[in-house]
Amino acid sequence: MSTLTRSALTVFCSVVTRRLAPSLGPLLGPSSPALRLPVLHQSPSNILIPLASYATKRKMATKLTDAERQTELKALLDAGWKMVDGRDAINKTFMFKNFMDAWSWMGRVAMSGEKADHHPEWFNVYNKVEVTWSTHDCGGLSARDIKMATLCDDKFNKYK
Incomplete structure (x- = not known):
C-alpha cells in the first residue's frame, strides 16, 4: 500500500470513527492509529470498514399520537x-x-x-x-x- 493511500485511509478511518463514536476518544487516545480498529470487512481494494457496533445509539422513535x-x-x-x-x-x-x-x-x-x-x-x-x-x-x-x-x-x- 502506498504512503499516500495509507495516509488517506488513516484519515478516513479516523474521521469515520470520530463521527460514529465520539465517546471512543478516551478509549483510543489521541495518538492511537485508526488502522488498529477492529474491522467488519476488508474489501478487495484494502479499504477497512469500522465495526458498526461503534455507532452511537439514538432515541427510539414512537408513533404519532x-x-x-x-x-x-x-x-x-x-x-x-x-x-x-x-x-x-x-x-x-x-x-x-x-x-x-x-x-x-x-x-x-x-x-x-x-x-x-x-x-x-x-x-x-x-x-x-x-x-x-x-x-x-x-x-x-x-x-x-x-x-x-x-x-x-x-x-x-x-x-x-
Missing part, C-alpha cells in the same frame, strides 16, 4: 401529502422544471436526511420525484416523518 395526527399530520395532508394505502406512511409527488432541479433537490433532502439519520423511500423519473416517509423503527409515522416531510416542502419552495 392521535393529538399529533390531528395537528401536525393534518397540516401536511392539507399541503398535499397523502396517506399510503395499507400502511402508516405519507407520500407526495414533486414536479420540477427539469431533471437537474429534481436531482439537486434530492441531494439537499438526502443531506438533511443523513444528518437526521432518517431516510426517505423515493422514486425519480426526469423531473418527477415521489417521496414516502414512514419510520420503520416504530412501524409507522413518527415526529421524524413530520419533520422531514416539512423539510421536503420547504426545500421544494425554493424551486418554484
Whole structure:
C-alpha cells in the first residue's frame, strides 16, 4: 500500500470513527492509529470498514399520537401529502422544471436526511420525484416523518 493511500485511509478511518463514536476518544487516545480498529470487512481494494457496533445509539422513535395526527399530520395532508394505502406512511409527488432541479433537490433532502439519520423511500423519473416517509423503527409515522416531510416542502419552495 502506498504512503499516500495509507495516509488517506488513516484519515478516513479516523474521521469515520470520530463521527460514529465520539465517546471512543478516551478509549483510543489521541495518538492511537485508526488502522488498529477492529474491522467488519476488508474489501478487495484494502479499504477497512469500522465495526458498526461503534455507532452511537439514538432515541427510539414512537408513533404519532392521535393529538399529533390531528395537528401536525393534518397540516401536511392539507399541503398535499397523502396517506399510503395499507400502511402508516405519507407520500407526495414533486414536479420540477427539469431533471437537474429534481436531482439537486434530492441531494439537499438526502443531506438533511443523513444528518437526521432518517431516510426517505423515493422514486425519480426526469423531473418527477415521489417521496414516502414512514419510520420503520416504530412501524409507522413518527415526529421524524413530520419533520422531514416539512423539510421536503420547504426545500421544494425554493424551486418554484
